[in-house]
Amino acid sequence: MAKKSFPLSKVYTLLEPGPVVLVTTVGKTRPNIMAMSWHTMLEFEPPLVGCVISNRNHSFDLLQATGECVINIPTVDIAEKVVGCGNTSGTDTDKFNKFGLTPKPATHVGAPLIEECYANLECRVADSSMVDLYCFFILEVLKAWIDPTVKEVRTIHHRGHGRFMIAGEEIALKSKMK
Amino acid sequence: MAKKSFPLSKVYTLLEPGPVVLVTTVGKTRPNIMAMSWHTMLEFEPPLVGCVISNRNHSFDLLQATGECVINIPTVDIAEKVVGCGNTSGTDTDKFNKFGLTPKPATHVGAPLIEECYANLECRVADSSMVDLYCFFILEVLKAWIDPTVKEVRTIHHRGHGRFMIAGEEIALKSKMK
Numbered sequence: 159m160a161k162k163s164f165p166l167s168k169v170y171t172l173l174e175p176g177p178v179v180l181v182t183t184v185g186k187t188r189p190n191i192m193a194m195s196w197h198t199m200l201e202f203e204p205p206l207v208g209c210v211i212s213n214r215n216h217s218f219d220l221l222q223a224t225g226e227c228v229i230n231i232p233t234v235d236i237a238e239k240v241v242g243c244g245n246t247s248g249t250d251t252d253k254f255n256k257f258g259l260t261p262k263p264a265t266h267v268g269a270p271l272i273e274e275c276y277a278n279l280e281c282r283v284a285d286s287s288m289v290d291l292y293c294f295f296i297l298e299v300l301k302a303w304i305d306p307t308v309k310e311v312r313t314i315h316h317r318g319h320g321r322f323m324i325a326g327e328e329i330a331l332k333s334k335m336k
Numbered sequence: 337m338a339k340k341s342f343p344l345s346k347v348y349t350l351l352e353p354g355p356v357v358l359v360t361t362v363g364k365t366r367p368n369i370m371a372m373s374w375h376t377m378l379e380f381e382p383p384l385v386g387c388v389i390s391n392r393n394h395s396f397d398l399l400q401a402t403g404e405c406v407i408n409i410p411t412v413d414i415a416e417k418v419v420g421c422g423n424t425s426g427t428d429t430d431k432f433n434k435f436g437l438t439p440k441p442a443t444h445v446g447a448p449l450i451e452e453c454y455a456n457l458e459c460r461v462a463d464s465s466m467v468d469l470y471c472f473f474i475l476e477v478l479k480a481w482i483d484p485t486v487k488e489v490r491t492i493h494h495r496g497h498g499r500f501m502i503a504g505e506e507i508a509l510k511s512k513m514k
Contacts, residue, residue: 168496171495171496174373174374174493174494174495175354175373175495176352176493193513195353195377196376196377197376198374198376198386199373200374200470200472206470208386208470210377210378237509241510241511241513245511285469288466291463292379292384292386292474296470313501315352315493315503316352316353316513317353317506318349318352318514319513319514321507322506322507322508322509323489323491323504323506326503326504327501327504328495328500328501328502329415329502330498331419331498331500332419333423333497333498334422335371335419335496335497336497
């Protein structure tokens with residue numbers, strides 16, 4: 159299914175609920191994928207996302223070198239692949255190949271979109287002043303994509319040691335919140 | 337139900353899944369409550385939490401003045417109260433009174449615990465160097481509490497404009513992740 163462009167002003171609705179995401183970066187020989195749960199919105203528009211990528215991860219070096227990545231949001235149907243990406247290292251594994259994930263070219267960055275994820279956010283590093291102290295990167299979302307056929311968004315939410323909550327029923331309450 | 341002390345090393349399991357939380361602060365005349373979704377873990381232990389509290393919120397001033405707060409984690413049974421806290425301002429509203437929430441003394445900070453929330457994290461501001469640019473506070477969790485009777489943790493996760501996903505079924509996958 160071809161993904162549709164998604165308004166930058168609504169990107170916060172994808173990340174606020176706290177899904178596990180897959181971060182793709184590009185390296186000299188191949189792109190890499192890592193699983194990440196430590197992220198937060200920092201600004202609505204242009205959307206800024208803060209995230210922790212440990213300097214023990216191969217993706218840390220790639221993100222530092224290129225200043226670009228894609229945040230891909232998976233749903234429960236590919237949960238096994240997500241955990242697989244979390245259990246392996248890009249230093250010795252081609253994760254796209256190993257887990258049967260499909261890289262697609264992005265429009266604004268060199269890192270690829272993961273086709274099997276229902277949403278993709280093309281990002282560049284906007285502020286790296288907190289990287290030394292906390293491995294905390296501030297990313298600007300340049301372009302967002304979404305699969306318009308996914309209506310019930312069953313994202314997965316990590317609770318530690320491989321236990322995940324799946325996003326369940328949705329409720330609507332009268333809110334003045336954005 | 338009396339809450340039990342919860343190990344600081346496991347605090348990340350409460351916040352990683354991205355629940356809406358209620359932040360309590362203490363003011364000159366009364367404590368305040370705000371709803372928040374823009375938070376992330378930054379370090380396992382001692383647990384560091386990064387969060388955005390807008391300078392348009394009354395809680396911003398109270399947190400700046402006292403350097404202390406409590407992160408309270410609600411479940412869906414009090415979702416209406418959570419949205420109520422988000423729709424009102426502490427400048428003219430006593431939210432504990434208006435929404436029938438019960439303040440309990442904390443052990444390490446002046447801000448109160450919300451009794452009706454299943455978990456409570458007593459925090460102090462550890463780093464405010466990103467407050468001017470992003471209203472981003474780095475908090476250290478000093479003490480954590482949990483209601484041991486809550487087995488199925490039905491936290492709520494904001495998707496924008498009052499739409500919330502409720503944490504649903506849980507799955508376990510073989511993970512090397514912490």
